[in-house]
Amino acid sequence: MSVIIDQVIRSRRKTIAIIIHHDGKVFVRAPIKAPQRLILAFVDSKSDWINEKKKQALQHPVLPVRRFVDGESFLVLGKEIQLRVVENQKIALTLGTEFCISQIALPQARKVFENWYRAYAMKIINDRVEYFSRQHGFRYEKIRITSARTRWGSCSSRGTLSFTWRLVMAPLEIVDYVVIHELAHIRIKNHSPIFWAEVARLMPAYKQSKDWLKKNGRILTLDSDG
Ligand SMILES: [Zn+2]
Numbered sequence: 001m002s003v004i005i006d007q008v009i010r011s012r013r014k015t016i017a018i019i020i021h022h023d024g025k026v027f028v029r030a031p032i033k034a035p036q037r038l039i040l041a042f043v044d045s046k047s048d049w050i051n052e053k054k055k056q057a058l059q060h061p062v063l064p065v066r067r068f069v070d071g072e073s074f075l076v077l078g079k080e081i082q083l084r085v086v087e088n089q090k091i092a093l094t095l096g097t098e099f100c101i102s103q104i105a106l107p108q109a110r111k112v113f114e115n116w117y118r119a120y121a122m123k124i125i126n127d128r129v130e131y132f133s134r135q136h137g138f139r140y141e142k143i144r145i146t147s148a149r150t151r152w153g154s155c156s157s158r159g160t161l162s163f164t165w166r167l168v169m170a171p172l173e174i175v176d177y178v179v180i181h182e183l184a185h186i187r188i189k190n191h192s193p194i195f196w197a198e199v200a201r202l203m204p205a206y207k208q209s210k211d212w213l214k215k216n217g218r219i220l221t222l223d224s225d226g
Contacts, residue, residue: 002044002047003026003043005028008039012032014031015031017029020050020054021057026054028043065224068085068113069083077175078171081095083099084101089102090102093113117168118145118147124175125143125167125168132179133183138183138186139159140160141158143162145162145163147166153167153181155183162182163179173208176209177206180199181199
């Protein structure tokens, strides 16, 4: 398969290098005087590798740049909720059928959203932990909300359960999986087969949620990776 080069960037360098951007675009860095046919031959010799990298990049959607403007959408329990900027509103950010942010809160919009997600995470996760604890007889110490990026949850030796606020961007069954995972750690601290058997007992279809999180975890953010 041949490769489409999006841009050749020439500079004072001695070798040719290929860069695949996260949006799948192919950039080639080359010495100022390198002949075009040499560049093409080099790219051609790497075509399998390039196409594989492009495929990988395109499977991961590019995260949108957050601008906090009318019509932009934000994830809440797996649903896309649109944002509306309003002029007169006492509370910085509210959620009805859409998010309404007060115009004067816009300069701190990211922080305002993070605070909203934190408070929402505390409410939702507290409910779910309570529900599953009562159902299965778990005893925990307390719940903490963190802003961890990839550590969705943890369980301390004293039974403090920590969860990142980013989790409530995911569908509820994903939240439930992480809650159940951490509750199972109250009884079994490691990730042994016995632990996974316990998780499966509490949530037979847990694997789907575990895979979802692995694949989609990076979209649970207010940041862009541009
Ligand atoms: Zn674990």
